[in-house]
Amino acid sequence: MCCSVGFARSLGLALLPLALCCIIANLLLLFPMGEIAYIKQDRLASFIWYFGGLGGGGLLMLVPAVVFITLGKCSCCWNESLMMCGSVLAAVVGLVGSGYCFVISGFALVQGPQCFTNMGWTYPFADQGGRYLLQPDTWSQCRQPLHVVEWNVTLQCVLLGLAVLEFIICILQLGNGLVNAVCRPCCYKQEYSLNV
Numbered sequence: 001m002c003c004s005v006g007f008a009r010s011l012g013l014a015l016l017p018l019a020l021c022c023i024i025a026n027l028l029l030l031f032p033m034g035e036i037a038y039i040k041q042d043r044l045a046s047f048i049w050y051f052g053g054l055g056g057g058g059l060l061m062l063v064p065a066v067v068f069i070t071l072g073k074c075s076c077c078w079n080e081s082l083m084m085c086g087s088v089l090a091a092v093v094g095l096v097g098s099g100y101c102f103v104i105s106g107f108a109l110v111q112g113p114q115c116f117t118n119m120g121w122t123y124p125f126a127d128q129g130g131r132y133l134l135q136p137d138t139w140s141q142c143r144q145p146l147h148v149v150e151w152n153v154t155l156q157c158v159l160l161g162l163a164v165l166e167f168i169i170c171i172l173q174l175g176n177g178l179v180n181a182v183c184r185p186c187c188y189k190q191e192y193s194l195n196v
Contacts, residue, residue: 004180005071008176008177009068011172011173012064012065012071015061015166015170016069019057022162022166023058025053026052026159029155030048038145043114044114045111045112046114053101055097056096056097057098057159064091064094064170068087071083084176087173087176087177091177094167095167095171095174105159105163108156112126112132113149116144117141117142117143124141133153
């Protein structure tokens with residue numbers, strides 16, 4: 001059963017850099033091309049303010065990461081089953097966080113960035129349903145911030161990818177935790193009856 005705890009710990013260690021990358025990507029979205037003027041002028045896309053990467057894929061993901069990493073070794077299988085139940089709950093929290101990050105990033109990609117065009121400050125791609133992603137020649141209609149479409153598309157795609165990885169890791173631990181929480185007490189009863 002130690003291998004299941006070790007597996008959970010390795011999953012927790014994998015979640016830490018993913019959560020950190022989500023936080024960094026979300027923070028970079030707040031400063032297009034490294035400029036702070038646009039955040040002061042409230043010229044950022046609305047979905048950026050939902051903090052999908054910072055909250056969902058980042059800070060919320062630290063809960064399962066810490067729980068998975070701190071699963072202790074215990075010789076008593078009942079305590080290990082309880083620990084695995086706790087890791088299952090933490091995995092559910094992680095699934096919610098990664099799902100939130102994925103959904104917000106997806107909506108942000110479909111909406112596109114807010115930028116200055118011939119029509120003023122607007123969302124020039126909002127009514128296209130994400131088709132602009134396949135038409136990079138239309139991105140030049142955003143004059144300010146410079147290269148904001150590339151900036152947003154790259155970072156939102158990074159957040160989508162990280163959210164998928166986090167989701168997979170939490171699903172793996174959810175399965176690992178459920179199997180061990182349910183099966184370990186049964187194994188313990190069988191071992192006890194054999195010893196008696």
